[in-house]
Amino acid sequence: MSWTIKDIPVKELSTGEVLSIKTFTLSNGEGPHIHIQASVHGAEIQGNAVILKLMEALKGQSIQGSITLIPMANPYATLNKHGTYTYGRYNPVTGDNWNRNYVDIVKASGFDLDEFCNSHKDSTWEDIKSSYKTKLSQAFSKYTNTLKDQNRIQDNNKINIILQELALGADGILDLHTGPTATRYLYSAEYEEAISKHMLFRHVLVIPNDFAGAMDEASFMPWIHLKDAFAKLGRDINLDVESFTLEFGSEETFRMDEGSKDVESILNYLKFKNVLAGEPEAANPHYSKLKDYNTMYAPRGGLVDYHVAPGDHFKEGDKLATFYQMKDIDPENPIASCSHTLVANADGIVINRCPSSNVHQGMELFQIMTNTYR
Ligand SMILES: [Zn+2]
Structure with a gap:
């Protein structure tokens, strides 16, 4: 197994420099794809320590499926310093929160779910999933090409579109953040509440299966829409695509020693997904609903x-x-x-x-x- 490394340009500055992100992908045969990104909020840098620890842990390990890691997912936000402080949560030009401009692609693209579900009524879940990912990818390309043609790609949504498209085919999406001055906690949607105990966090915030613009929501919404559409046809789908936001402590903090403990969450999730061999553990977290x-x-x-x-x-x-x-x-x-x-x-x-x-x-x-x- 070897890593595939890509450099993706994300923003041309007024001075001509081009900012880019690097993706690191490890793959081995058929299996789930896991997408992990860090630092969409530029001051939230502990996820990079976690990614480094994860790469170390994967050395010499055999995986099944594939993992894409994106450290420093929003370089413009990380570069934005005010004195010693990193102004990383909001776009300094528009004021927008960098984690609120993703897209509910099924709704935004006018995806015909009824037609899709009717034509896959009797298919296996694996076939449905594979076909749905292809259709979503086509819908996303069409949607973004229209934005490009009409010059509607903005300062505050370009990075979101790039990241969301990279994550589109994933079976597990982990968005690594931190709070301002925070303990470690996890955002989990209602449908994945039972699974969230495998993320080994002590505190879990349970959010509705709904869209409010964040990466975790944008990643699970296509699957929630699909589940709802099949339910109308009388078929119950047990979703095996998860999307979480992991909050690793406080912003402006990069601690490799704490990264050793933090990475256990991700390694355990990879076991749960059968990307890594071994029995996943389960924690007994304190849950609270978003309300x-x-x-x-x-x-x-x-x-x-x-x-x-x-x-x-x-x-x-x-x-x-x-x-x-x-x-x-x-x-x-x-x-x-x-x-x-x-x-x-x-x-x-x-x-x-x-x-x-x-x-x-x-x-x-x-x-x-x-x-x-x-
Ligand atoms: Zn954040």
Whole structure:
């Protein structure tokens, strides 16, 4: 087995330099195809440590099927520095979130699912899957060619189109991200909730089988549409295509030592897919539905001393943070006069917190899982 390496141009800059992404593909015979990409949000770089660890782990291993790895999937976002800080989540030109401009290709292309399902009513699932991937690929090419012909490829969707097209034929799509200051957690769609325990994350956010513009959703939506269309014909499809967003800690952080643990998630998933030999393990994560994933906004401005960290479990009444407002200082009683403590109004688990202690009223302070279950 050997790696196939490709260099794909993704953006010509005003100065003439052309940014490109590199894809690394390992393949061996028939089997599932797994697509793994990192750093679509430019400051979220831990996925690159994970990809390096994965390549090391695959040395001398025999795989069945194929794996494509794309480190540094959005070079323009990673290059965008403001001082020492990487402004990686949003396009600096348009303000768009880099992970909200993918396409629900079945809807966008007007794919005739009824016709497809009727003509494959009695086919095996393997034949349906193979034929559907071919049709999706044709639909995607047609859709993007139309955009190109009409000069409608924008700064904020070109990279998304390139990545989505690369992932189109995959049976497993793993989009590696991080939070701002975060613990490790996984986004899983409802239909893959049971499978998500093989991803070995301690925290799993369960999102609807719906489209809101992200890579994970764009990758599973064609399969959700297909399942729904077959259900109308009375045939139940047990989907074996998964798509997850893996959140490996905090942005601006690259830790090879933590990558050794992080990569276990992916190696275990590869076992689950039979791309690697061996029995997959199962974790016992804390699950929370997206509707119970709450953002707590700063009730006031000030300098913030955080009392809980990402990954911490807290109870109603626990102190979460203390705000200090320098304009309120009474020099006779300085600390008490200018401080206000924020207390939890329900039990929860801290997933993300604001990376800064310099906080305006109304800024995102914490993202917390509530109503968790196992
Ligand atoms: Zn991200």
